[in-house]
Amino acid sequence: MKRIGRSDIIGQRGMAHIEGIVLSMGFMFYPTGGVEAGIDGFIELRDDETGAVGNLLLQVQGKSTERRRLQAETDESFEFPCSEADIGYWMQGTAPVLFIVVLPEKGVAYWKSIKSWFSDPDRLKARKIIFYKKTDLFTKEAKAAVTAVALSTVPGAIAPSARIEEELLVNLVGISFARTLYWAPTSYSTDKSFGAALRELDPKAGSEWIVRGKAVLSFHNLDVWPWNLLCEAEAMEEFGSDEWSGSDDEDRQRDFVALLNRAMSEFVRPALWHDRDSGAYFFRKPKNRDRVRYAYKSLKSFVPRDVVKRYGKRRADPSQPTYWRHSAFLHRFVFLDGDWLIEITPTYHFTRDGYNSNLFSGEYLKKIKEFENNAAVMGQFVMWRHFLVSHGAADLYTDRYPYLAFAPLEPLTLNAGVPDDLWKSQEANPNSPLFDWAQAERAE
Template identity: 30%
Template sequence: MKKIDKSAHTGDGAIALIHTRVYEMGFVWHERKTDAGIDGEIELRNPVTGEVANRMLLVQSKGKGERRFPGENDTTFHFVCSDADVDYWMSAPVPVLLVCSHPETGEAWWMHVQDWFADPAHRASGRIDFDKNTQRFDQSAAHRLLNLADPHGDAHVPVAEDRPETLTSNLLRVAIPEIVYHAPIDTQDAREVFARQRDLDSDLPIGDDFILRGDRIYTWRPPHLSALGKIITGGVQELAVAEWADTADDTRPRWLVHLLNQALRADIAADCAWHGGRKIVYWRATPDLTARSIRSASGRTRQVFTPKYKKTDPGQVSYYLHAALEWQFLMIDGNWYCALVPTYHYTRDGYRDSLYLSEYLAGIKRLDRNPAVYHQTRMWAHYLRGDDDTLDLRSTILSYGQLETFDADKGIDDKAWLSDPRKSADDEEALEDDTVAVEDAEEELALFEVPR
């Protein structure tokens, strides 16, 4: 009686499993009936449009039934390839995958063999080490296979899928006062205005929510409520904000935006300092230079001022990291919004700029991905609304609402277009962590300084 032995049956099951997994990825499987080291080809296909991309991956299958692969445990195993197989695979003009599987349990893992054996040590041993957690051959590997076969994206471009999404923007709704106060003044130097207020023997607070234009001072609060009332040279008048916002002359709307910028700075002056060189606000250092955290929109605490210690000397501070903010006021469809752009600031002592500010900024911008920016934006919106209980909303000039959201009926898989084919899956996940991975600089680079 003729028989099909266990090995042949397992091999056939392994091919069937690959076919199933390729189908689930939305690609096309072409099995070779006769092979000398390649069992089949994966043809890339756009799962949304159905278009094929004329890009191929070659596949060699190795299946095990009840037996385990050499060294196999819950997390790893290895496979030793023959010299002839390696030579054959390395000569291929397209990427070759080795797919090892257990057909009976539906488990499979893959390795790009040309990349692995490009290492001389790997080539000499013929051994491939598999990580069972990161190299699963299933639907989650689809975007990595796309990038492997078409690293420059020439043949595949992510297409929006029919799936509802809620998009959160960085536009924070703002309600502004209806009245601006203005009065004559005999200076157009803002520094002199501050100096005069400080020199007064007065219990009144220093007014900081003003602009100077055309021998007049414009402010959100009545001047008599601050020391500004002592230095103006004439009577105070009121002006409706709507008159500035609706004028055909773009000069007054620009003045209004400048006043709004002053209002935001004044609203958070107790917690945040202004950096004139970078045009940002950033969280002030704590009196004892310890870390400071505030509650974020998710309910978790986020550090807004953090000492960073040297790797070579954990007891010595390398620099201080401050959460910072750029912003822009915009009027859209008759409503005012503040566009929040989170950033960072670095100081050597909590006050003076770090001498490596540019390097640190470049480093964290390379690492920051969408989740980090999203959470930082929500943190600033949460703080400005007063939800953190840090701001006294009774004393703020502006009232801050919610971040604008938009509903969309189509979406793109972020992993498909944000992934970098030059990096492993572990590297990509690590980049989503909201951390700063910048090595301590060895030589000082002089940058601008801002007086304390």
């Protein structure tokens, strides 16, 4: 009698499992059938919405096993050895190869992209694949990652989008500003000369004004002291701020942005200082403190962050740090679709003593950006957004800052996106010391 062995049944169960997962992604699976040298089937990408296919193919090598314990298995991972001949066969092909291990009794499968894994010389030399049980699961949720593998060897290819709803966190914050501007002639022709005269009269006078062509444009009423001593108050005019903010005249828009920047400098005081060279605002270091923590409302809860901290030791005096690192941001006011917004770019500022700029700031910043990942930047932006929205608000002791205010924007929603697990796995350094992933999960 002819016989079909148990190994054949196990292998077929593995292929059935793989095909089921592929079909659940909306893709097609074509078993090789018959004689094959190391490829059990092909996956063809397909747009689940339109049904369109574009000859984007992945090869599949499946291994199905009922072994109770896999090689070098732990709670987190296991290994699968590969022969030198098989690796050579897979690597020299023109199409990407997915190696999929199926455990039929447990109803689970794990996958790796062969060419990506063995592109590392050390892995190639070891001739084994390490599967991680949490991140390498072959399920419907791996669709976007599988698509990325297919696109990796096809320049310019367009794949079906991942049909998931995605909320985008953009680095923009809404702004509002005083609705009245005051204009008056003056005998002073520059900001510097006008400012010097103003400080002599009132050292605490605000700086929400600019001088252009021997005239002052200001958020302050120029008909009151001390402004009326520096301007021709009887010639003062009042305007709606929209005559500048909504103007098509580029000069007026530039003047309005200059006025907003002046207001910004007043708004952040005294918590932040401004570095004139880089344009960055940064948390200042209080006297007799080498560390400052700032608690802010993240995406879900309040979390603390070190915003001023000392680092290293000086050779000449080990009691002194090499530098202080300050959380900072760069900003730009932008006019989009009829609204004024502020664009926030998180960065860092470095000082030699907590106050004065460090000569090696550029090198420190370059190094930190090499290690910084997406989550670190996201966390910093959320912190700065919270600062802008909450700072300057009214309390029992002070009134709300009258000339500038900030508000968070509604998130942008798309009907296509990339699963978080995919882009997180592609971070240059997911273990960056600049960000705590556990904190990120609590924040999201």
